[in-house]
Amino acid sequence: MADWDNSAPFGWEEPVAVDTAGWVESTADAAAPDDVYSGIDPEMISKHDGGDDTCRNCGQSGHFSRDCTEPRQMTGECFNCGEVGHNKADCPNPKVERAFTGTCRTCGAEGHRSSECAEAVCKKCCGTGHTTAACTEKYNIYPDGLAFTDNADKAWDNLVLADMNGDVDDFYQAFWVYCKVAPELTLVQLEECFRETGFKWYLIAKEQSIPSPVHTNVDLQGNSDKKYQVSFQKTAKPRRAILAEGWPKTLEENLERLHDAGFPMDNLKPYCTNCEESGHSMKTCPQEKQVIEKPKVTCSNCNTDGHYVRDCPEPRAVRGGGGDVECKHCGESGHFVKDCPTKPAEKCRNCQEEGHRASDCTNERVMICRNCSTAGHAARDCPEETNMDNVTCRNCEEKGHFSKECPKPKDWSKVQCRLCSDFGHGAGRCPNPAGGADASTTAGENYTASAGPAVAAEGDWTTDAPAADAGTEGAAEWSSAPAEVSAW
Secondary structure, X not given: OXXXXXXXXXXXOOOOOOOOOOOOOXXXXXXXXXXXXXXXXXXXXXXXXXXXXXXXXXXXXXXXXXXOOOOOOXXXXXXOOOOEOOOOOOOOOOOOOOOOOOXXXXXXXXXXXXXXXXXXXXXXXXXXXXXXXXXXXXXXXXXXXXXXXXXXXXXXXXXXXXXXXXXXXHHHHHHHHHHHHOOOOOHHHHHXXXXXXXXXXXXXXXOOOOOOOOXXXXXXXXXXXXXXXXXXXXXXXXXXXXXXXXXXXXXXXXXXXXXXXXXXXXXXOOEEOOOOEEOOOOOOOOXXXXXXXXXXXXXXXOOOEOOOHHHOOOOOOOOOOHHHOEOOOOOOEOOOHHXXXXXXXXXXXXXXXXXXXXXHOOOOOOOEOOOXXXXXXXXXXXXXXXXXXXXXXXXXXXXXXXXXXXXXXXXXXXXXXXXXXXXXXXXXXXXXXXXXXOHHHXXXXXXXXXXXXXXXXXXXXXXXXXXXXXXXXXXXXXXXXXXXXXXX
């Protein structure tokens, strides 16, 4: 045992002594020199850090640049003339041509822009060698992604099959494929062929406005500015009243309209938002530029313009009406009932102390009899005789008698039907009994029983009045009226 092998097992690494000479212990008081990079780019530090609340647009304090109501200050150079104070879109100086050294987005070659590329495809006619704005050819009306075929008979068979299936998407695709195979066919010829073949679908030319100023109606030959708009319909007559407007009266009138009809599509012309006319953009508009007013920022707290409610220097107004709220206690404006200075202090009905309600009372619950006004028991357990001075009639709401002994006529507005839960009638006179119950068996199932001698003892279950006949079962239950006893 004396000759132990103290070498580390295979795979273990021997600990290496680390030279700690020159190390500096990290302390809280140690600070980095001023010329040492702290790891944070000064440009990334917020300009509002350290109490600086100056707007970088107008230079005033109290708001950010995104909330600034002043016009935007142009601090950079114009890309056209190099002057400061405006951008390239608003440059009043002549256009300065600069050499383009980038890559064309169309062909990928260097030395020219995509707008000057000879291989660029015109969006209007799908040709090359010219721009869309300078194109004088007819429109290419065919949708993209069509399953094109050179066989006209096969395209017609697909159109017949799509018509038999009745799916509008399939018919739409087959229709355009056939029109592309036979571009000489017109809408009138196709509609006449559809009627002779017995197609389900109709080509209806409706008189309706185009969707927007940048759209136009184009026929199958690429001619634009057509008057009527073509749509695929399964009937020659409108199926809804909302579709009847602009619908042709007869099939003959529809054929006449198809001579001057087309499908709506983008006219691919620039639209000026300044004069609202087509043919040029807002930058080249010959008319004076219209000044668009920015939306006003109105504070909902003080009702003044220029700032939001979060930046309002005025105290916050009272919610739910602000200063216009009317107190229901004193009739004055500016506060609610709970904050009324003239309102008397609340008195607890449990401990008779002021400053809180009975629902918030922390003292022991005190039970007061509503018959003898003494504490310690409820009215249903009162040993005293019924005090008629504390009995309230539910019909006339006067004291001194029960509702069934009331000399006044019955107030049906206080009677609630047990069938429909409406007031004004009982279950025996219910005009709409819920669940189809038989009215003849529900004469006693409302809160007012039918006329007849009372079986149970007299008592008012809403006023905790005790029963006169203690032997009657259930007469002491003041919280619910018996089925055969009048609750009035």
